[in-house]
Structures are given as C-alpha cells and as structure tokens.
Amino acid sequence: MTSKQEFIEKLRNSCLRPTKQRINICEVLFNRDKTFHFTINDLFNLIKDKTGEKISLATVYNTVHAFHKKGYLKEIPINSNQTYFDTNVTDHHHFFDVKEEKLIDLKNEDVGPIEIQKSIPGKKIKSVEVLVKLED
C-alpha cells in the first residue's frame, strides 16, 4: 500500500508533475498486491469505477505512455486490437488465455532460462519474451 504522498514524490522524482489525474492513475495501477495487465480501455473504465471521477481518454493515453517511457509500465507483445500493458516491469513471460483475452504471469522458474544461440551482427538482444497461448 503506497500512500498518496509517496506517489507525489515518485512523480516529482520522475520529472512528472503530480497532478490529480496522475495520482489517481497511480493509485488504480500500483496500489495492488498482484501484477496488473490492462488495456487503455480497461484502465479508462476502471478509473471511473474506482474513483468516481472521469479522466479524459487522452490523458489516460498520455499518462500510460509517460509511465511506460519512464519504465513503470511494460508493453506486452500480443496480437490484439488493443495494446496490453503490465505493472510488472521485470523480465517475465506470459500465458495468454485467447478466449478470455486475459494475460497471466509466468514466473521465470516456470519457463526456465532461455539461451539464444544465434546472433545477428551489429545487433544486441533487448528482450526475450515467451508467450504461451492457452485454449480450452
């Protein structure tokens, strides 16, 4: 449980002005026990439900991308009509329940280390992600 005051400090330390909207979004996103996977639309609706106040869609986009740029959110590569984000920014893998359209974290020990044996001259590895699609 992070206090409003702590979010304000974190935002300031990140050169992001602690506006009412950003603080609300912080609380919705980061005041939780488990990792949270969401689309912009999920978040937009959740904010209305949880805080009772509406934040404009443009602001939700702006804020999510600001947080993403600062490394506080991760983007998950799946083919969907909407982009998925993740509050767990560590390197980790996912199940994707295709029917429910839901992401589930995989612990690294559930997958084991992945050694990439091939390399491309002049390029280095930025990330290695496993996506396990689930069906019924």
Added chain:
Amino acid sequence: MTSKQEFIEKLRNSCLRPTKQRINICEVLFNRDKTFHFTINDLFNLIKDKTGEKISLATVYNTVHAFHKKGYLKEIPINSNQTYFDTNVTDHHHFFDVKEEKLIDLKNEDVGPIEIQKSIPGKKIKSVEVLVKLED
C-alpha cells in the same frame, strides 16, 4: 517452385475457388526459397510490383485471412501498428529488429526446447512462442 496448376489444385482442395487473384497471391507468397514475413501492406505493394496488376486491398485482406484460417499462414505476435504474417507455419521463434521493423526466423535449436512448468486448470497450451527483440 510450385506451378500455377499446383496452386489451383491446392486451392480447390481447400474449398477456395482458384481465382486469378488468389493464384497471384499464392505465387507471390509461396514461390520462394526462404520464409516470408509480411504485413498486409507489404503484400499489397509487392503484388503490384511483381505482377504488374493491382488487387484490391479488401481482397488482400480476405485472402490472407482465408489462408490464415486454413493454416497456410501464421500470425506473429508483436506489438506493431500492423499485423505480421509468416509463410512458415511450423512452430518457431523470432528475432524482431525493432529499428528495421523486420522479423527473422530462429531455428528451434537456436532456442532449445521450452518446458512450461505451470498449468492452468481447464486450459491447454495452444502455442509457445519466443520473441527476441533486437536493438543496435
């Protein structure tokens, strides 16, 4: 090198009428040595270049999805503004060169077998894909 006649047969066997457009798309997609990674837009332009004739964008979408549904094309999960497809429909992994926006096949031996140790009740694994993002 597959002949036009063979494409016609393959289309018929798949309950897809062998139209001029579908045969052309087959030739552009499948008459190649190496696996081909593309977006709808790539394909649309390539058809004009290679065959001199224009196929309507709607038909390119229709055909790609028809082929995808029949299992002749694979969809590659990456976050991009456009969806990527692959003529290599076997289970395999990818490099994605973020700067060039290009996919490169990884052989399974370049990655090694991936054992998923976790399972979700009532769900079974449909696919396991590794995406390795590359930067300079």
Added chain:
DNA sequence: ATCTTCTTTAGAATAATTATAAACAACAAA
C-alpha cells in the same frame, strides 16, 4: 501576485481493419 511551463481536455485527424452491397467469375446442372 505574476509568469512560465507543463498538463488536461474535447474534439478532430489518422490509419489499420472490417463491413456492405453491387458487379463479377467459377462451377454445376441442364
């Protein structure tokens, strides 16, 4: 208080994809 800079916002613009419905082509049955 005042000024500057950053942020929010509604609404417009963009761009990938999908839907529509009329013209057309493939196929099978006469």
Added chain:
DNA sequence: TTTGTTGTTTATAATTATTCTAAAGAAGAT
C-alpha cells in the same frame, strides 16, 4: 453452351484504436 447458383472481388463506407491539435487550466518558480 446456356442457365442458375454460389462464392469472390471491388469500391467505398464504417469502425475503432490511437495520435494530434490547440485552447483552457494547473503547477511551480520568481
């Protein structure tokens, strides 16, 4: 071959996620 049926192509419109714009508002510094 003609004819009828069904599947396909096409131009165009609709949809939808995302980004852009520019004006109003809020935060922070002086």
